[in-house]
Amino acid sequence: MTIPEDTYTTTAAQTSPAAGAPMSSLLDRVLAMLLRPGDTWLQIERENPGIASVYSRYLIFLAAIPAVAGFIGYSLVGMGAFGVSVRVPIVQGLVGMVVGYVLSLAMVLVMALVANALAPRFGGQTQLPRAFQLIAYGATAGWLGGVFSAVPALAMLGVLAALYSVYLIYRGVPVLMRVPGERAVGYTAALIVCGIVAGLVVGLVTSLVTPRPGAFAGVGGAGSLGGPSVAGPGVNITLPGTGISIDTAKVEAANRRMEEAQARGDTQAAGQAMGDMMSAALGGKGAAPLAPEALRALLPETLGSMPRTAVEARSDAAMGMQFTNVSAQYSEGERLIEVRMQDIGAVPALAIGMAAWSRSTLDSETPEEVERVYRRDGVAFKESYRKDGTSASLVMLLPNGVLLEGSGNLPMDDLRAALKAVPTGQVAALKRPS
Known part of the structure; x- marks a missing residue:
């Protein structure tokens, strides 16, 4: 035809x-x-x-x-x-x-x-x-x-x-x-x-x-x-x-x-x-997706003093494309952090929606909340948190197309400190299958 x-x-x-x-x-x-x-x-x-x-x-x-x-x-x-x-x-x-x-x-x-x-x-x-x-x-x-x-x-x-x-x-x-x-x-x-x-x-x-x-x-x-x-x-x-x-x-x-x-x-x-x-x-299949087990292996057992209480790694296929996603929960008492890594670099159409913010810069502050978007050393950061310390979210778009997100019911400084346990350098160094 x-x-x-x-x-x-x-x-x-x-x-x-x-x-x-x-x-x-x-x-x-x-x-x-x-x-x-x-x-x-x-x-x-x-x-x-x-x-x-x-x-x-x-x-x-x-x-x-x-x-x-x-x-x-x-x-x-x-x-x-x-x-x-x-x-x-x-x-x-x-x-x-x-x-x-x-x-x-x-x-x-x-x-x-x-x-x-x-x-x-x-x-x-x-x-x-x-x-x-x-x-x-x-x-x-x-x-x-x-x-x-x-x-x-x-x-x-x-x-x-x-x-x-x-x-x-x-x-x-x-x-x-x-x-x-x-x-x-x-x-x-x-x-x-x-x-x-x-x-x-x-x-x-x-x-x-x-x-x-x-x-x-x-x-x-x-x-x-x-x-x-x-x-x-x-x-x-x-x-x-x-x-x-x-x-x-x-x-x-x-x-x-x-x-x-x-x-x-x-x-x-x-x-x-x-x-x-x-x-x-939808723009093609894009690059080969990262293996979910490769991302899961880089999820730490603990974030500071908070042990990992749940973990999931999965790969799904839809409309001729593959999606890789791993997530874990860490909790201690009433404190909870969720960490998620998603391979959006392999899906062109999905990357548009999930990483559109990475092309911007923002510094916004109200009496209750702070929102920022910035870049540092080739990594795009998006952070938002309440000043009373009840919730915070930090997202990083790594150069290889992995979206790393951490969120929890704790102050932003504590979330940043906890996420240092995630080896972002190793995540960014992962290579896609040829």
Whole structure:
């Protein structure tokens, strides 16, 4: 299967958002999708755009709506009840905005891959560009509904808009994916289940840079909100604010392997190809992950006088990528410290969310709390603590991509002293398998 270049037929050029005046055409397409979905899907079916064109001339604008509105609502307006308003710190809100925006763009392609893979199971046809159009344009109402996040009290109205997007996708399924009408409901339901899972992934990664209640709230740095830069005729897409590049040629190759495996009934090979497609859609597998046992071996038995009371080391795989995480708890009386080491250097998309703060510097102080972000000897530090000594958090991003975090219900000076027992030099010296 070949992904078309950024070209349109003559008919499409008259009404498509990729032709003529971009903003005028964009608004026309948005209104048409909302008011005349049946006719609009037929029009889209006659168009022949590349994935990069839909990204750069449609998605980058609509996906920014919920991201920017969420920043306004939670960092500027604030949320709360009973006369108490809580606001996400400005820098943290900017990071959450960028991370959510970038991952939303990436997840459109991931969902298109899922839609393309599901189509044959419901009597439809596999054609990745059509699946991408289905997800990108079908989500229009959901993108617009994100504007309600600007007023947190109205955010639930965005759910109603998202439900209308489900209807839009349902109307487009028979047209673009050639799924028989009697099976369109089942196909759409399967897509929604996968979309919920994708949404959980986006929410999980975004939450990594969103402050938690109390002194463990973090800080972050913002990236840029430019559009995708395209190298070549719809082959490479660089997601804005990141160094992640989606190689659509790799996506196409993995898609062909999956179709061939499905044709010969090789479910194992088809599953592997699906993982490769999702990995390519999220910027590739990255480097080989560090072994969990290598990280666990560097967790000390004690932190000062506090013995280790629990430890866990695990490696998980999702969407063609591997995650390594080790953690331990140390306690003595009512004092508790949790130490966690996560190998984010092996996962490009995850590293964006978890280490966005490392590109910033910050020195913020209130009567109750202190938050700082700084660099020293090639290591990025993020620390936050309450002045009354009831809680503290210290995070270090090491040069090899290992994120070391310590947190506990004790003063920051005591936490720093305790974490000296962790051999950070040895952790930073760990080499990835070739």
